[in-house]
Amino acid sequence: MKKTLVALFGAVVLSSTAVQAKDWDVVRLAVDVPYEPFEYRAPDGSLTGFEIDLGNAVCEEMQVKCEWIVQAWDGIIPGLLARKYDAIFSSMSINEERAKKVLFSEAYYNTPTGFFGPKASEVDPYNPETLKGLRVGAQRGTIQDVYATENYSSVAEIKRYTAGDDLVNDLRGGRLDVVVLDYPVGVSTIIEADGGDAYKVLGDNVQLGEGVGVAARKRDTDLIEMFNKALATVKENGVYDEINAKYFDYSIKK
Amino acid sequence: MYEAIEQLLANNDIFTLSTVLEYWDGLVMTVQLVFLSLIIGLVLAIPLAIMRTSENWLVNRSVWLFTYIFRGTPLLIQLYIIYYGVAYIDGIQQSMFWPIVREAYVPTLFAFVLNTAAYTTEIFRGAIVATGRGEIEAAMAYGMSRGKCMRRIILPSAFRRALPAYSNEVIFMLHASSIASVVTIIDITGAARDVYARYYAPFEAFTFAALIYLCLTFILVFGFKQWEKRWHRHLRPLSS
Structure with a gap:
């Protein structure tokens, strides 16, 4: 029994190396x-x-x-x-x-990273003081998350999301003040999806990564x-x- | 074995003081959230369970509808509906309630309370219905009113009967609370997700979270065992 198992195992190992060597x-x-x-x-x-x-x-x-x-x-x-x-x-x-x-x-x-917020927002992303007490959203584990954590976690509350659409939902629902997001994604899902009335890009973009x-x-x-x-x-x-x-x-x- | 663990700890750059503190904050959040939802849920469930056993068709059925809806849908869906739904109620963002429901905490607590209240109601209802007929007849024979009979006879024995099932509900609630992390709450699971995303180390991050949950469950199981020892003393086999 043991021998068959060993043989079987050997065969599996051999065949799997054969699979690895395949052309894609x-x-x-x-x-x-x-x-x-x-x-x-x-x-x-x-x-x-x-x-x-x-x-x-x-x-x-x-x-x-x-x-x-x-x-x-x-x-x-x-x-x-x-x-x-x-x-x-x-x-x-x-x-x-x-x-x-x-x-x-x-x-x-x-692509650059952009900062998005409501039209009336007076946030300047390069002056962390203007984010004092605000809620900043980013997608968990992204370079935007790292940037927001490094720059704003001392003054603002960082909210991390699993999915990008939850992040946008919470901006629309009024639960976030600033969203740090890949610029084209933000333009497409925040600015354009809304008809361009309620939200705007805050300050200049930043090049990360x-x-x-x-x-x-x-x-x-x-x-x-x-x-x-x-x-x-x-x-x-x-x-x-x-x-x-x-x-x-x-x-x-x- | 011991050396292996020692080496693992020496080589680790994940569990620094700051990550351990993150888990600690998560632990505090989880305990707070679960404790509050269970207490409020329990307070709601007692009158609801009595209503659920009422002979009045309307009272009985309306509580049934509530428990049916909240036991019939996943907690995650309930949380999504309450959390995202509340932000889109007309005028709520201008109202005095907005600063409260804007935080993820209150909508989440609300969803948890309603969910656990529904389950607890049905647990208590079962225990109330299972009261021996003889006990009720005896109470009636003593001339107790319905209310007095409920207070003195039915509820005390129903709570005893419900205890094992209720301890299960408490443990389920602890584990279900991990979904709070999907609406940005940093509970134990939320902390684990953050640590995982930072170090790309799912095994370490979630194993540590699992260990914390195991400790919490152990405390709960132990506590309920002591409680059952007290309340179920009459059910213990004779020691001789």
């Missing part, structure tokens, strides 16, 4: 939805957005089949490590702490290599600019 035919990509305009659902329920289009273009370039897997943000790295998917293609800013757990590709876009990259497990260097090559190609041949123009009237290329 199917790549499973994780996204956190909604994160307008990078990834959100069209009225018919299908996934759409800048990163969905870019991801599909990159996969076409790599000649692999891509499957999109929807995963909530705060479990997105553990899910990758647990092999629920092969890469994260979900506006993940490259930073040191994350790089300890995952392997990043070259950055494929970089080293840009957004594809994240994969550390051992999958070949996959990241493939992404780097394909990303470089679409950035060169105009495919990237075409997708960029579809969603933004300014370039976010990095």
